Amino acid sequence: MDKNNESRFERGTRALSDIDGEGGRKVVDSLADIAPDFARYIIEFPFGDIYSRPGLDLRSREIATIAALTALGNAAPQLKVHIQAGLNVGLSRDEIVETIMQMAVYAGFPAALNGLFAAREVFQEKHSLAA
Amino acid sequence: MDKNNESRFERGTRALSDIDGEGGRKVVDSLADIAPDFARYIIEFPFGDIYSRPGLDLRSREIATIAALTALGNAAPQLKVHIQAGLNVGLSRDEIVETIMQMAVYAGFPAALNGLFAAREVFQEKHSLAA
């Protein structure tokens, strides 16, 4: 990788670690054996390009991501990573729960229910780790 | 409708008008001949119950809705209503564009593209009305 890719990669690595913390690193590591280039793309595009942009704060970006993943309803592991990410960037549990509940209006009650159950798992893990 | 339904209905009517303005009223009116009760439900549940809750500000709620409708990609008219609603509650055009662009990561580039084209239509209508 030449200098500029390093800089996108470095910027993305920093953003991934600031936002997703452990969860993000685990996803990237889990790709090492099957698709290492895809791990690099995740760091460079979503985190190096998108999340690093000015113009929308990280709290708003995580609200958008939690809303979208709850509504799509087919990416439970990634939703849990971003519920944790929401807490990491300063969203309260209430703000996350409100965001997920609102999805009942746009994607139906089952999508919102499954999002709330994902949130409970994340909150409980966090609690037991804190204990 | 007895007193309490009136109060949910009144609260929802106020929220619908504060948030969606003209767009919301048009949607409700458009249901008068086919499903008037559904028009009432839209006022009572999404707006009287959900958007009226404390715990998440309206700017964040519209970011969540714009993100979800962009990601789902099958509700263009409602996305346009909520892009306008986002402007109504104080989101900047940049914040709306950033929210939609971010959906390329979670729902693919076509969903984000179609969201950006919806935003352009809303921004242009607003501009021409202002002119």
Added chain:
Amino acid sequence: MDKNNESRFERGTRALSDIDGEGGRKVVDSLADIAPDFARYIIEFPFGDIYSRPGLDLRSREIATIAALTALGNAAPQLKVHIQAGLNVGLSRDEIVETIMQMAVYAGFPAALNGLFAAREVFQEKHSLAA
């Protein structure tokens, strides 16, 4: 086509005409230039195999189809064909509207709204034809 395909084909043609009437024939004809075999498959599998099965009456089958197409929200032309089909097999306008409204619970309010607008178009066409 040998005898048995004719029999599936004939059974499907009868079912298609009983259920979808004009709308079904138009869809099949519209495939003649691009994918004639697909027109045959539509007649043979959905109509010759599935809709011709005993065990669920046609009214219930059209309720299932109207519900699914409203919830999926990405097949407006087919939803309109099946709203007409619902009327053809004896569903009342109210039963169709109730089915679509219920989808707000499972697929969100925008999906239900767009389904209701499709129903209004079909009901109005029917009305103007009747006039």
Added chain:
Amino acid sequence: MDKNNESRFERGTRALSDIDGEGGRKVVDSLADIAPDFARYIIEFPFGDIYSRPGLDLRSREIATIAALTALGNAAPQLKVHIQAGLNVGLSRDEIVETIMQMAVYAGFPAALNGLFAAREVFQEKHSLAA
């Protein structure tokens, strides 16, 4: 909650218990710690407002819900609750299987297959309980 909310709540509680039985109560209870208000909304809107409406019988309403959840394919737990609900309101196993099989036409064979596997689980649980 004042009188009318109680009445929506009471009507919804009765409908939830008539339709979903144990399954519904479990879902509502499971929300107590994370989003108690959402448990109330589930009782009030889907069950107090929608399922309590005249104009479509409960057997037809469950066919619509089983069809939609099978087609959407991203809410397996809720599909299982409503397959049980279908049995509770008088649908036969055959009618439920026919409804799910038909979804192969509108949402593809994998969605129908996963719906059939959900039905088998529900039928087997019921059988073993009955044994």
Added chain:
Amino acid sequence: MDKNNESRFERGTRALSDIDGEGGRKVVDSLADIAPDFARYIIEFPFGDIYSRPGLDLRSREIATIAALTALGNAAPQLKVHIQAGLNVGLSRDEIVETIMQMAVYAGFPAALNGLFAAREVFQEKHSLAA
């Protein structure tokens, strides 16, 4: 079943076994108790009609199926069967991984990630079987 249905059924059985091997047979067998007719439809329509058509080679057909199931993101078991099917008809692991990675562009990074994890499971099972 008369002669021609046998021939669709036989052609489909051959195609199912050539393409999906064990995985396909298991799916069909798993339907014996709940929906035996659906097992027959899977053999007759997807395999007897579609996969048996000239005009697109099996490698291309499996690329199309792996792409679609990755993008839809709600049919993990069927995606795994078709990743194995891709290997059976001569796709390399790299070609399968490239197909899945590309879906990040059209269905988002979570859909591609979950597709890659499904591929890893299939490749590892194959490896351990080979060991």
Added chain:
Amino acid sequence: MDKNNESRFERGTRALSDIDGEGGRKVVDSLADIAPDFARYIIEFPFGDIYSRPGLDLRSREIATIAALTALGNAAPQLKVHIQAGLNVGLSRDEIVETIMQMAVYAGFPAALNGLFAAREVFQEKHSLAA
């Protein structure tokens, strides 16, 4: 943009023009006023990173994209661009039609039907341009 971004950008611009031709350029140009950075991302990530990768030929990549966009069913304009792209990279009309028809198995008949209608539009435009 420093040297390396230029190189990703240049590689992507070449790939976009080889694959999508006019259609791709139009999409990129259409973003100039609303989200110019997103136009750059489309060139850099999908085309500069993904489509430029060795390991899967462009014909296979377009089969994957046509399959996915047909199955998702919520991005008709992008599907049309990629049906044209398929012709540009050497797919025959038959191969494109076979790919779309196969999606009836994985995403249902309406998704395949709407894909076939998109293909007809593209083939007709091409024909009339050729005339």
